[in-house]
Amino acid sequence: MGASASGKLWLRVFVVGIVLVLLAVPQVAGRFWQYLTLNILLLSLFSLSFNLLFGMTGLLSFGHAAFYATGAYATALFLRTGMVPLLPSVIMGTVAAALLAALIGFFCVRHTHVYFAMLTLAFGMMVYAIVWKWTPVTGGDDGLVGIPRGSLSIPGLFTIQMGPLAHYYYFLTILALLGMYALYRISRSPFGLILNGMRENAGRVEFAGISARRYLWWTFTIAGLFAGLAGSLMAPLESTVAPASAHWAKSAEPVMASLIGGPFVFAGPIVGSLIYIGLKEVIVRFTQYWLLIFGAVLLILVLGFRGGVVGFLLRRVARANVPLSPAEE
Amino acid sequence: MEALLRAEGVKKAFGKFMAVDGVDLIIPPGGVTAVIGPNGAGKTTLINLLTGRLIPDGGRITFHEQDITTLSPSERVRRGMGRSFQLVNIFSRLTVHENVVIPVLAHRRLAGDMFRSLDGLSDVHARADAILEQVGLLPRAHLLAGQLSHGDQRLLEIALALSTDPHLLILDEPTAGMNPRERVQVLEQIRRLAGEREATFLLVEHDMDVVFSLAQRIVVMHQGRVLADGMPEAIQQDSQVRNVYLGEAVLGEARTSTLAGPVSDVILDVRQVNTCYGLSHVLHDVSLFVRRGEVVAILGRNGVGKTTTLRSIMGLTPPKGGSIQLRGQEVAGRPAYAIASLGVSYVPDDTRIFPDLTTLENLRLPTQVLRRGNGRWNIEKVEAIFPPLRDLKHRKGRFLSGGEKKMLAIGRALMADPEVLLLDEPSEGLSPLIVRMLLDALERIRKGGVTILLADQNLKFAREVADRAYILEKGAIAYEGAMAELWRDEEVVKKYLAV
Numbered sequence: 001m002g003a004s005a006s007g008k009l010w011l012r013v014f015v016v017g018i019v020l021v022l023l024a025v026p027q028v029a030g031r032f033w034q035y036l037t038l039n040i041l042l043l044s045l046f047s048l049s050f051n052l053l054f055g056m057t058g059l060l061s062f063g064h065a066a067f068y069a070t071g072a073y074a075t076a077l078f079l080r081t082g083m084v085p086l087l088p089s090v091i092m093g094t095v096a097a098a099l100l101a102a103l104i105g106f107f108c109v110r111h112t113h114v115y116f117a118m119l120t121l122a123f124g125m126m127v128y129a130i131v132w133k134w135t136p137v138t139g140g141d142d143g144l145v146g147i148p149r150g151s152l153s154i155p156g157l158f159t160i161q162m163g164p165l166a167h168y169y170y171f172l173t174i175l176a177l178l179g180m181y182a183l184y185r186i187s188r189s190p191f192g193l194i195l196n197g198m199r200e201n202a203g204r205v206e207f208a209g210i211s212a213r214r215y216l217w218w219t220f221t222i223a224g225l226f227a228g229l230a231g232s233l234m235a236p237l238e239s240t241v242a243p244a245s246a247h248w249a250k251s252a253e254p255v256m257a258s259l260i261g262g263p264f265v266f267a268g269p270i271v272g273s274l275i276y277i278g279l280k281e282v283i284v285r286f287t288q289y290w291l292l293i294f295g296a297v298l299l300i301l302v303l304g305f306r307g308g309v310v311g312f313l314l315r316r317v318a319r320a321n322v323p324l325s326p327a328e329e
Numbered sequence: 330m331e332a333l334l335r336a337e338g339v340k341k342a343f344g345k346f347m348a349v350d351g352v353d354l355i356i357p358p359g360g361v362t363a364v365i366g367p368n369g370a371g372k373t374t375l376i377n378l379l380t381g382r383l384i385p386d387g388g389r390i391t392f393h394e395q396d397i398t399t400l401s402p403s404e405r406v407r408r409g410m411g412r413s414f415q416l417v418n419i420f421s422r423l424t425v426h427e428n429v430v431i432p433v434l435a436h437r438r439l440a441g442d443m444f445r446s447l448d449g450l451s452d453v454h455a456r457a458d459a460i461l462e463q464v465g466l467l468p469r470a471h472l473l474a475g476q477l478s479h480g481d482q483r484l485l486e487i488a489l490a491l492s493t494d495p496h497l498l499i500l501d502e503p504t505a506g507m508n509p510r511e512r513v514q515v516l517e518q519i520r521r522l523a524g525e526r527e528a529t530f531l532l533v534e535h536d537m538d539v540v541f542s543l544a545q546r547i548v549v550m551h552q553g554r555v556l557a558d559g560m561p562e563a564i565q566q567d568s569q570v571r572n573v574y575l576g577e578a579v580l581g582e583a584r585t586s587t588l589a590g591p592v593s594d595v596i597l598d599v600r601q602v603n604t605c606y607g608l609s610h611v612l613h614d615v616s617l618f619v620r621r622g623e624v625v626a627i628l629g630r631n632g633v634g635k636t637t638t639l640r641s642i643m644g645l646t647p648p649k650g651g652s653i654q655l656r657g658q659e660v661a662g663r664p665a666y667a668i669a670s671l672g673v674s675y676v677p678d679d680t681r682i683f684p685d686l687t688t689l690e691n692l693r694l695p696t697q698v699l700r701r702g703n704g705r706w707n708i709e710k711v712e713a714i715f716p717p718l719r720d721l722k723h724r725k726g727r728f729l730s731g732g733e734k735k736m737l738a739i740g741r742a743l744m745a746d747p748e749v750l751l752l753d754e755p756s757e758g759l760s761p762l763i764v765r766m767l768l769d770a771l772e773r774i775r776k777g778g779v780t781i782l783l784a785d786q787n788l789k790f791a792r793e794v795a796d797r798a799y800i801l802e803k804g805a806i807a808y809e810g811a812m813a814e815l816w817r818d819e820e821v822v823k824k825y826l827a828v
Contacts, residue, residue: 190434190450191443193423197431200420207380207418208432209406209493210440218441 022173026166034169038237040277041176042230043257047269048183049226050254055263056187057219058199060117062251063124066104067224069131069246071097071231076144076241077137086150086162090175090232097228098221100127105220109213112202121248128246143242147235162236172233179229180270186222187266195219260301262308271310275301332391333358333497333529339378339388343728348374350553351388356497361523361530363540366550367760368732369717372533373415375550376501379531380412381405392497406435411495415502415533415731415758416679417482419489421475425466428474428485429457432492457492464488465514476606479678479754480507480631480786487515491522498522500532502731504539505758507786511631512536516543535760541565596621596780597642597749602651602661604634604641611637612648613805619749619782624775626795626812627784628826634804635784636678639751642782643675644668655749674747678754680738684727688718691726691737695745705777711740714770731758736767743774750774752783756790768793788826792816800825 025037046068053059075093078084084092104123108116131138138144149168153159162168186192194215197205202212235241244250253276254269261272279297283290305312334356341349349371356362364372377383379390381402390398397405420428430447433456434440447453461467464484469477474485487503503519504512516539522528523543534540540547540561547564549557557567564570597619604612612634619625627635640646642653644665653661660668669675683691692708712719715736721729729737735755742750755771756764771794775781785791791798791812798815800808808821815821 185446186443188446188448189443190439190445190447190453191441193427193430193447194434194440196423196427197420200422201418203382204418204420204489205431206402207406207412208440208489209403209435210431211401211403215441222443 043273044270046230047254047257052223056195061120063120065250066124066127067097067227068231071228072235072241075232076235093232094228098225101224102221109216149236262311265310268310363544369730370550371553409496411490412499413490426470436493478632598654600652602648624781626791626798629801633801672748674742675751680734682726
């Protein structure tokens with residue numbers, strides 16, 4: 001894992017370059033590209049939060065959309081009151097998702113492997129059912145519409161209306177990047193190494209004096225928090241929230257993005273999100289059978305690039321020790 | 330008596346089988362206590378109960394005079410208990426350095442820190458490096474732990490246990506599968522630590538030299554109970570102990586090769602095999618042959634390529650170049666199942682017994698599921714060779730002791746009716762009595778018409794069973810000859826095998 005000093009420098013230059021490009025998008029590109037970029041950022045953040053459990057800790061969550069949707073609905077509800085400004089709404093939406101993750105995680109981390117996956121799927125479908133049926137609050141199958149973006153203000157100093165897409169673009173981009181940076185820091189922290197240890201051998205972590213279950217619970221909660229942040233940022237962008245955001249098909253998106261990009265490299269899910277959304281956009285233009293083509297291409301990517309696109313390239317270029325899959329010896 | 334650790338009437342049953350049946354044990358602070366006993370006596374179960382991997386069905390355990398009977402392993406470790414495992418239990422796909430960093434972080438209460446950069450914690454990395462230096466693994470700190478040789482993985486296992494600075498260190502067969510040099514290194518380490526840190530040691534060990542040179546006190550277990558408990562001299566004199574455990578001294582004469590069959594009767598012919606793991610080139614032009622009915626040993630220190638040689642022959646790690654002929658038929662590069670169907674069985678050092686199948690089911694697998702075997706071997710014959718299996722018919726694999734698994738693994742391999750049997754470290758972790766039994770068993774297996782190629786650290790064991798030997802050094806054949814000659818050639822033994 002010890003990258004050379006010049007490698008680290010180039011990585012920094014590369015990341016700064018990408019951030020600059022992201023900040024320049026509204027200046028040089030129209031609404032379509034802004035919207036596409038934001039969608040990639042949202043899926044990247046959502047997938048990174050998922051991959052905290054999957055790639056780093058070795059736990060496959062099939063119900064991650066529950067937290068995404070909780071963030072989205074909670075933020076939408078606060079914004080629709082017209083009383084709560086944008087930033088507090090997003091923060092409270094994120095916290096709501098984290099609280100739900102703490103509750104669900106309490107039960108899920110008691111099991112591992114396929115039982116964990118099934119439990120998260122079951123809880124995810126429960127959240128979906130609540131969203132679908134609790135019409136007075138969630139709007140039922142119509143979802144919540146007409147969510148205002150509100151404004152960003154410090155009373156007495158300044159107020160920025162978030163109505164124009166370009167304004168909201170900066171708000172979302174900066175918060176999403178901060179979220180990703182926080183996840184990056186976690187992956188490089190002592191806690192991050194413990195997560196890798198639990199992926200390899202949870203029993204041995206226990207004999208290092210670390211309560212595996214407690215750490216998994218924390219991890220689950222943090223993963224839910226950042227998924228909630230992604231959902232919270234999505235609601236004002238779309239100005240609607242639909243029950244589909246809680247459906248298990250939504251939970252599958254970060255799974256695909258992580259597998260495409262590579263679950264064992266931090267940037268894997270980001271690259272996976274870029275490929276996932278980019279492919280979808282391109283293929284939709286050519287055929288109504290886009291799902292068929294899309295599925296075939298995903299199949300090729302997952303089978304052809306073992307360890308994900310990023311993992312594959314790193315192994316090729318740097319001959320780094322990037323593992324292939326959690327089960328491989 | 331002042332006690333660091335105290336067990337009172339501790340019990341644990343697996344189904345109807347009482348693995349630990351009312352053990353009372355007091356470990357005072359300081360010194361080294363060894364637990365010995367035949368395979369299946371309940372030693373590892375007792376350790377699992379003391380360290381929290383299992384919770385007892387009855388009885389009470391205290392540590393530092395506080396009740397810890399039902400505490401989790403992590404809580405016990407935080408209170409100053411450390412352990413190593415009989416089977417290697419490490420983080421295979423993390424680097425050796427990272428493996429040790431994990432317990433160091435935990436011990437320094439830094440494991441939950443999400444905000445600091447791990448790279449910036451230089452004192453943690455320095456501490457981890459110091460521990461690796463102590464056990465001699467620092468030069469390999471950057472490798473993935475799974476790439477280490479078996480002996481090095483055992484050293485890492487001990488390094489992990491040391492990393493939390495335990496007051497009580499419980500070692501489950503710390504030297505199993507090590508070569509003599511590593512063994513001495515580890516023993517020196519334990520002795521030094523026992524002297525300078527006032528740490529207390531509890532160790533399970535089969536090697537009597539180790540036990541008598543280290544322990545101030547010996548606890549003998551038999552059938553889930555403490556049979557004897559006392560000073561080493563007293564234990565050595567105890568007639569009961571001699572009966573159940575020590576048996577007769579395991580030192581016979583070297584075999585004189587009774588078989589000098591013609592070279593034309595070569596059943597397995599390996600020529601200039603080269604094998605790589607990823608980028609590392611492990612075997613260099615390894616050539617060896619085995620005649621029909623022979624027992625041939627591959628000897629050498631840890632990490633020289635013994636296991637890789639067996640895996641290459643079996644097709645589990647296909648060679649990059651060279652030829653492997655079985656009865657004149659080229660098999661290099663063919664998949665393992667195809668080689669198995671040609672009559673080769675492989676018993677890996679970790680046995681790979683199916684934990685959820687019973688002994689009988691494990692034994693029936695080759696004949697009933699794979700449709701191998703023509704009736705030359707059946708369950709009765711296997712039980713005749715390994716009598717202890719007779720009483721374990723319906724016990725699940727996970728509840729078998731290390732030695733019982735070994736017997737079952739060899740028995741299962743025989744049920745596939747092999748012409749050639751490949752054995753990796755057959756004598757590892759076996760009590761002297763069981764080693765004796767295994768020697769007899771191998772002799773009967775050979776008389777049953779099976780050719781045996783085995784890899785072992787233990788020269789004494791190989792001497793009694795093998796006709797010829799090859800010595801590997803750095804992935805190449807450094808010596809070949811008759812076992813009797815090798816045994817007399819002190820220079821060779823010293824150069825390639827000894828301390």
